[in-house]
Amino acid sequence: MGRYILGLEGSANKIGVAVVTDEGKILSNVRETYVPPAGHGFLPKQTALHHQKKVVPLVTRALKESDVRPRDLHCIGYTMGPGMGAPLRSVAVAARTLSLLWQVPLVPVNHCVAHIEMGRLVTGSQNPVVLYVSGGNTQVIAYAHKRYRIFGETIDIAVGNCLDRFARVVGLPNNPSPGYNIEQAAKRNGVDHRKMMELPYVVKGMDVSFSGLLSFIETEARKALKDGSFTVEDLCFSLQETVFAMLVEVTERAMAHCGQSDVLVVGGVGCNVRLQEMIQEMATERGGRAFCTDERFCIDNGAMIAWTALLMQRSGRGAIPVERAMCTQRYRTDDVLVDWRDD
Template sequence: MQSPDEPQFPVTPPKYNSAQSAMTVVIGFEGSANKIGIGIIRDGEVLSNPRRTYITPPGQGEQTRFMPSDTARHHRAVILTVLKEALEQAGLKPADIDCVAYTKGPGMGAPLVTVALVARTVAQLWGKPLVGVNHCIGHIEMGRLVTQADNPTVLYVSGGNTQVIAYLERRYRIFGETIDIAVGNCLDRFARVIKISNDPSPGYNIEQMAKKGSRYVELPYTVKGMDVSFSGILSFIEEAANKMLSSGQCTAEDLCFSLQETVFAMLVEITERAMAHCGSQEVLIVGGVGCNLRLQEMMGVMCKERGAKLFATDERFCIDNGAMIAQAGWEMFRSGCVTELEDSWITQRYRTDEVEVTWRD
């Protein structure tokens, strides 16, 4: 049995258990950044969840992050293949699908438009209702499904988002967030400074290098009430990196270690403050950065001290995927939400707290 401070995540997502409900099957299209994924959910059961990742070509990976136009081109090239895989893995035909869900935002404009266009076309060809899903809420609902967390304080951390969230009165309320760049963006940009490859991802490579670091380099620690700021830390470490590395004061591994320890401590602090405000005894970490085992370890220490439980998911569901959009779409569709064709646009800045959560009490 796991202790309260250990991340709680089952090997297989549990099946939705309701004798009163007819089976509802939803297919979800996700493509807000460099991941293109299509997943199928049937009443809480993940039937399929294939995805592809756009990685910058060799020779560019150490210098540039993926560009919107290149990412959209990648998504266009593989999306029909991924759609075929999703249906084949689930053993379903288009006639078996009840609803088509897609990521409305937030995210990168060109990739979002590409995936929304395909989802909209599929919904019309198959004669199925369409549901536009908030990407952030997709992460939350997938995390709740996989871990079975009841009503957690949510830390949502990714390349484009950093938020501390709690549910109250039919909204996911944002208690704290970054006031400039996201934590994942901070890590990615530092990876470029010290020329770490994007394959499989900059954040993952920083995590592996940090495990070999032994010397902590003091960095700016910027928590402002419930909000955090990462741009100052990034500017400081970018300027210091070349000087410290060339002089032998520290290694690249030491800098990775120091950056992780600093930014993750900031995230733990604001999460704990939100827990205290809400009287919460659960923390759920979602988003791509949530896969980081050091972040989970540090959050686990805080939870243990408070007698709380930590919930997290592995890379199958933490990193952007189609099943999370299908799950949020399933919740929305079951509660009566449908996106009309004329309203099926995308928005790059679609805040978590804009969505009325009609599926929770």
């Protein structure tokens, strides 16, 4: 009989629970999202309360869908960090409780590394340069010498945070997500006659910066919408084209530096079809391949935590005593020893 791993993810506004086999088959992958009122972001306390309410029903549902019993579990993986403190603690407490209740080993997982390993699993990409883009993280990553090395990153806010905050300015709703609604607005009725607002383009070597760009477009958007010089659709299109061009530029530079032709896009913003198109065009021009996934695996989910927990267990250093099972808001991608890879 194969081994089954339960994964719990809850670093931001989504709580996910999944059951995965040791062969990488995803038997269940359920998720709930905390959606704040329009015009507001998700706050730690309210998000944590949402996770606390949803975690038990999700665990029950994940086990039922996978037809797996607690005694069949090989280990339980949970998100150690990075992320928002209160939501992380809520899910860590749930994971510790289940570990004690069922006498199942507990494995703390780095959220960022889990995104990468999930992407590698579902796309079959072996050793790509990784563009990791989400609400809380923006990094260009490549594997070398047992670490996922960060070649470039945001020096202020993440690209997803930039998109989310802009969506509030132009009155787009949070359901299903601000970034998704920006994407839909940008391509509404076609883009042939869309007006492009010139925005700050801030690339500093291998790093990017979005805070100044956000401040600029927030100010200009209010003026433009008031005088009618730009529509909401124009502004969404302009923002996407600019920030994605920045990301593609630093990703291509990392690929050239590493001598790689393949690129993998992970993280919630990686669902954006326009970003995928731009990355695909760049990779094709370089004679390489772009690997992208859909919202099932780009967006935070329990399967990525379960799969990475298994990889850590296989390496012989995954499980820890429950009393040492903590979480942290700051947990760098390159802090993790990736000793399950030998390439």
